[in-house]
Amino acid sequence: MNTTLLSSILFISFVAVTLVLVFRAGRSNKKSATDFYDGGASFSGFQNGLAIAGDYMSAASFLGIAGMIALFGYDGFLYSIGFLVAWLVALLLVAEPLRNSGRFTMGDVLSFRMKQRPVRTASAASTIVVSIFYLLAQMVGAGSLVSLLLGITDSGAKTWIIAGVGILMIVYVTIGGMKGTTYVQILKAFLLMIGAALLTIMVFAQFHFNVSELLGAAVKNSGNVNLLSPGQKYGVDVADDPFKTLMNKLDLFSLGLALVLGTAGLPHILIRFYTVPTAKAARKSVNWAIGNIGIFYLMTIALGFGAAALVSQDAIKAADKGGNVAAPLLAETLGGGHGSTGGAIMLAVIGAIAFATILAVVAGLTLASSSSFAHDFYANVIKKGNASPEKEVRVARIAAVLIGGVAIILAIGAQGLNVAFLVAIAFAIAASANLPAVLYSLFWKRFNTRGAVWAIYGGLACAVILLVFSGNVSGTPTSFLPFDPENGINNINFKLFPLNNPGIVSIPFGFFMGWLGTVTSNERNSAKYAELEVRSLTGAAIGKAVQH
Amino acid sequence: MSSSENEKVWAETQASPEFQELKRKFRGFAFPLTVAFLVWYFLYVALTAYARDWVSTPVIGNINIAFILGVLQFASTFIIMWLYERHSTRNLDARSEKLRQQIEKELAK
Numbered sequence: 028m029n030t031t032l033l034s035s036i037l038f039i040s041f042v043a044v045t046l047v048l049v050f051r052a053g054r055s056n057k058k059s060a061t062d063f064y065d066g067g068a069s070f071s072g073f074q075n076g077l078a079i080a081g082d083y084m085s086a087a088s089f090l091g092i093a094g095m096i097a098l099f100g101y102d103g104f105l106y107s108i109g110f111l112v113a114w115l116v117a118l119l120l121v122a123e124p125l126r127n128s129g130r131f132t133m134g135d136v137l138s139f140r141m142k143q144r145p146v147r148t149a150s151a152a153s154t155i156v157v158s159i160f161y162l163l164a165q166m167v168g169a170g171s172l173v174s175l176l177l178g179i180t181d182s183g184a185k186t187w188i189i190a191g192v193g194i195l196m197i198v199y200v201t202i203g204g205m206k207g208t209t210y211v212q213i214l215k216a217f218l219l220m221i222g223a224a225l226l227t228i229m230v231f232a233q234f235h236f237n238v239s240e241l242l243g244a245a246v247k248n249s250g251n252v253n254l255l256s257p258g259q260k261y262g263v264d265v266a267d268d269p270f271k272t273l274m275n276k277l278d279l280f281s282l283g284l285a286l287v288l289g290t291a292g293l294p295h296i297l298i299r300f301y302t303v304p305t306a307k308a309a310r311k312s313v314n315w316a317i318g319n320i321g322i323f324y325l326m327t328i329a330l331g332f333g334a335a336a337l338v339s340q341d342a343i344k345a346a347d348k349g350g351n352v353a354a355p356l357l358a359e360t361l362g363g364g365h366g367s368t369g370g371a372i373m374l375a376v377i378g379a380i381a382f383a384t385i386l387a388v389v390a391g392l393t394l395a396s397s398s399s400f401a402h403d404f405y406a407n408v409i410k411k412g413n414a415s416p417e418k419e420v421r422v423a424r425i426a427a428v429l430i431g432g433v434a435i436i437l438a439i440g441a442q443g444l445n446v447a448f449l450v451a452i453a454f455a456i457a458a459s460a461n462l463p464a465v466l467y468s469l470f471w472k473r474f475n476t477r478g479a480v481w482a483i484y485g486g487l488a489c490a491v492i493l494l495v496f497s498g499n500v501s502g503t504p505t506s507f508l509p510f511d512p513e514n515g516i517n518n519i520n521f522k523l524f525p526l527n528n529p530g531i532v533s534i535p536f537g538f539f540m541g542w543l544g545t546v547t548s549n550e551r552n553s554a555k556y557a558e559l560e561v562r563s564l565t566g567a568a569i570g571k572a573v574q575h
Numbered sequence: 576m577s578s579s580e581n582e583k584v585w586a587e588t589q590a591s592p593e594f595q596e597l598k599r600k601f602r603g604f605a606f607p608l609t610v611a612f613l614v615w616y617f618l619y620v621a622l623t624a625y626a627r628d629w630v631s632t633p634v635i636g637n638i639n640i641a642f643i644l645g646v647l648q649f650a651s652t653f654i655i656m657w658l659y660e661r662h663s664t665r666n667l668d669a670r671s672e673k674l675r676q677q678i679e680k681e682l683a684k
Contacts, residue, residue, distance in 0.1 A: 101623075101641055101642075104642075104645055105620075105623065107645075108616075108619070108645050108648045108649070109616075111648070111649060111652055112612065112616050112648055112652055114652065115608075115609070115612050115652060115655055115656070116609065118655075118656060118659060119605040119608060119609050119655075119659060120605060120609060237636075238636075238638060239635060239636025239637045239638050240636070240637075242636075242637040242638065242642075243636070243637045246637070253631075255631070255637060255639055255641070255642070256627060256630070256631040256639070256641065257623035257624070257627060257630060257631075257641055258623075258627050261624075262623070262624040264627075276624045276625070279620065279623070279624050280617075280620060280621075280624065283616070283617065283620040287613070287616055306671075307663075307668060310659075310660070310663060313656075314656055314660060317652065317653070317656050318653075321649055321652060321653060324649070325646075325649060554582045554585070554586060557582075557585040557586045557588075557589040558581075558582070558585040560589055560598070561585050561588045561589050561594060561674075561678065562585075564594070564597055564598060564601060564671055564674075565588075565594075565597070565671045565672075565674040565675040565678060566671065566672075566675050567588075567674070567675045567678035567679055567682070568678070568679070568682065
C-alpha cells in the first residue's frame with residue numbers, strides 16, 4: 028500500500044467535502060454582505076464551540092506539542108496546560124462583553140469610545156502581524172508534513188504543495204466567508220478528536236491501559252532518565268553560571284505568561300465570538316470549546332509519550348529537526364511500522380487529519396486578518412465609514428488573497444522550527460499588543476485614544492523588536508541565521524536579548540504603555556463608556572453599530 | 576430618537592441600582608476568580624522551575640508530582656468553568672436580560 032497515494036486520496040476527500048460545504052455556505056451568504064464577517068451571527072453555542080476548538084487546535088497543538096513531549100518529555104506538556112488554562116481569561120473577562128459590544132472585528136470594541144482612525148489602524152496592524160506569525164507556524168507544520176508523507180525534501184515540489192494549501196484556504200475564505208470557514212473548522216475539530224482518540228487508545232492498548240507503564244517505557248526508549256521531570260528544555264539549571272540559570276528560568280516564566288495571556292488576544296479567536304447571537308451563546312461556546320480542547324490536551328500525554336516510547340528520538344529528529352512529525356510517525360509505528368500496509372494506512376489517515384487541521388486554522392487566520400483590513404482599515408480609516416457593505420466585503424476578499432500570498436511566501440522561507448514554539452511567539456505578541464487594549468477598553472473608564480494606540484503599538488513593537496534581537500533570529504547554532512563559529516558557521520550575530528520568548532517584558536510593557544498614554548492625554552468619554560459598559564453587560568442593542 | 580436622548584438612556588441605566596448590582600455581581604465573581612487561577616497557574620510554573628527535585632518525586636508508579644499538578648490544572652480549569660456557568664445562570668442572566676428589555680424599550684421610544 029502506498030502511503031502517498033492513500034494519504035492524497037483521504038486528503039482530497041476532505042477537501043472535496045469541505046469545498047461542497049464552502050460553496051453552499053457561499054450561496055447562502057448572499058442574504059447580507061456582512062455575513063462574510065460573522066456568518067449571520069446564526070451559529071449555536073455548541074456549533075461555535077466546536078468551531079472554536081477547530082480554530083484553536085492548530086498544527087502547534089497536534090504536531091508541535093506531541094513532538095516537544097517526544098523529544099523533551101514533561102516540558103512539552105507545559106504547552107498543553109498553558110494553552111488550556113488561557114481559556115479562562117477568555118471565558119471570565121472577554122467572550123461575553125466582546126460579543127455584546129462589537130460586531131465584526133477586535134477593532135470594533137477597541138474603537139468603541141475612541142477616535143476611529145488611529146485606533147482602528149492600530150488594531151488592523153496588530154491583527155495582521157499576529158495572524159501572520161501564527162500563519163507562519165502553521166505553514167511550517169504543513170511543510171514538515173509534506174516532506175514526511177510524500178517523502179520529498181526537494182524544495183521545489185514542497186513549494187508547490189504549500190502553494191496549493193495556500194490557494195485552497197484562499198478559496199475557503201473568499202467564497203465561504205465566516206460561514207464556510209466555520210463549517211470547515213467544525214468538521215476538522217471532529218476529525219482531529221477522532222484521530223487523537225484513535226492514537227490514544229492504540230498507545231494505551233500497548234501498555235495495558237496503564238499510564239505509569241507508558242511513562243516508564245518512554246523513559247526507557249528515550250534513554251533519558253529525566254524525561255518525566257521538568258527542565259529538559261525550559262528553565263535549565265546551568266552549573267556554575269547563575270546568570271544563565273536565571274535567564275533560563277525567566278524564559279520559562281515568559282513562556283508561561285505568553286501562553287496564559289495570549290489566547291484572549293488572538294484576533295481569529297475573538298471574532299469567533301461574533302458568530303453567535305447572544306453573550307449567553309458566546310459563553311456556552313467557550314464552555315464547549317474548553318471541554319473539547321481540555322480532552323484533546325490530555326490526549327497529548329499519550330501522543331507525546333507514546334511517540335517517545337515507541338519511536339526513537341533519532342528517527343523523529345531525522346524526519347524533522349523540530350520534532351513536528353512525531354505524531355504521524357507514532358501512527359505509522361502503531362499501524363505496524365514503516366513499509367507495512369497497516370503503517371501506511373495509519374500514517375495516511377493521521378497525516379490527512381493533520382493537514383485538515385492546518386487548513387482550517389489557516390483559513391480562520393486569513394479570515395480574521397482580511398476582515399480587519401477591510402472593516403477596520405479600508406471602511407473606517409480610508410473611507411471614513413462611508414463604504415458600502417458590498418464594496419467592503421469585496422476588499423476583504425482581495426485582502427484574503429494577498430494575505431494568503433504572504434503566508435505562502437513566508438512558509439517557503441521558514442522550515443525546521445518547532446511549531447508549538449513558533450505559536451508561543453505569536454501568543455506573546457497577541458498578549459502584548461492586544462490583551463492590554465482589550466481589557467482596558469472593557470473595564471477602565473478613563474481609557475482613551477492615546478492609551479489604546481500606545482498600548483497596541485507599544486506592546487507590538489516591544490515584542491517584535493525583542494524577538495529580532497533574541498536568539499531566535501541570530502547568535503545561536505539553531506537561530507534563523509545560524510551562528511556557530513566552532514563549526515565554521517559565521518552569520519552576523521546581533522543577539523542582545525537573552526530570552527527566546529519576549530512575553531515577560533513585552534506584556535507588562537503593553538499594559539504600562541496603555542496606562543501611560545491614557546494618563547498623559549486629557550481625552551475622556553464618560554458618555555460613551557456608559558454606553559459600552561451597559562451594552563457589554565446587558566447585550567442591549569447587540570450587533571448595532573456605534574454612532575460616532 | 577436623537578443620539579443625545581440615547582446617551583441619556585445609557586447614562587441613566589448605568590447609574591441605576593439594578594445595573595450597579597449586575598456589575599458588582601459580575602466583577603465580584605469574575606475578577607477574584609481570575610486572580611485566583613492566575614496565582615495557581617504561576618505557582619505551578621514556579622514549582623516546575625524551582626522545585627524540580629520535589630515535583631520529580633514519583634507518587635504512583637512512574638507518575639510524579641509534576642504530572643499530578645498538571646492534571647490538577649486541567650481539573651481546576653473545568654471546575655472554574657462550571658462555577659462560572661452556575662454563577663451566570665443563577666445571578667447574571669436574568670438580571671442582564673431584564674435590563675436589556677428595559678433599555679431597548681427606552682431606545683425605541
